Amino acid sequence: MFERTTQWPDALSTYLDRVSDYRFQWGATKPDTHDCATFVCGAIKAQTGVDLSEDFAGKYTSWIEAGKWLIENGYRSFYDCVTQRLGESVHASQARRGDIVGRQANGRFYLGVCVGKFSYFLDDNGLAPWPTLDCDACWRIG
Template identity: 30%
Template sequence: MGPLTRLPDWQPRLHAWLRAVNGRPIEPGRHDCCLFGAGAIEAQTGVDIAAPWRGRYTTMAGGRRVLRKSGHADHVALIVALLPEIHASAAREGDIALVETAGELAVGLNQGAAIYVLTETGRLSFAELTPATRVFKVG
């Protein structure tokens, strides 16, 4: 996959997508933190980077197995393979961020000074963007 390019109308597309998914129940393989990040990328670029994995697992352990079979140790390795990592100070709205939650790295979406993350109920919440947060450039 080559570099991603944000569409000219990426901001309204991203905002509409965020409104549409806010509160959608977590469902591994259909709507989880990784697919939340992939959906945000698709809203901005028109490219579904998760197409090879979407719908192929029903548990988070199953998701990890599917990723390993495709050559990625985990969701972090997949993100590293697909997007360029940048310093948190260079993050802009719509970039992907990895946030530590309950001892694991969850995929979130930079919105400026904070990061959108999914809660267990599927509602959007905010996490703090810190210099220690790993951020990946979209387009």
């Protein structure tokens, strides 16, 4: 679905370093903030040059508003939105560096970026590692 640039490994590393201490904010409406959707879109852009966040970044400021945005734009769920934009998911055991991974926790679905045995997800203090094989889905990038 997307083609990675020849410089994607360095670009991804630079991106992850740059955003490692960004704070969580729904819709990423303030500088140096992101939510899991804008975080992974930044990783995709770093690898491919394609920005998938243009139509939703800054359009919601809460979990409820994000859900309304999904419904208003024809998506049944966050997972459905990701799949329509990135293609069918595969098992997390197939994840490679730079792929997008997802996991279910606390009744919500979260997105992260695979960096190998671990994937980075957002927490209150920036990025937190999570075992890639404990993720529930993977979307291949490139």
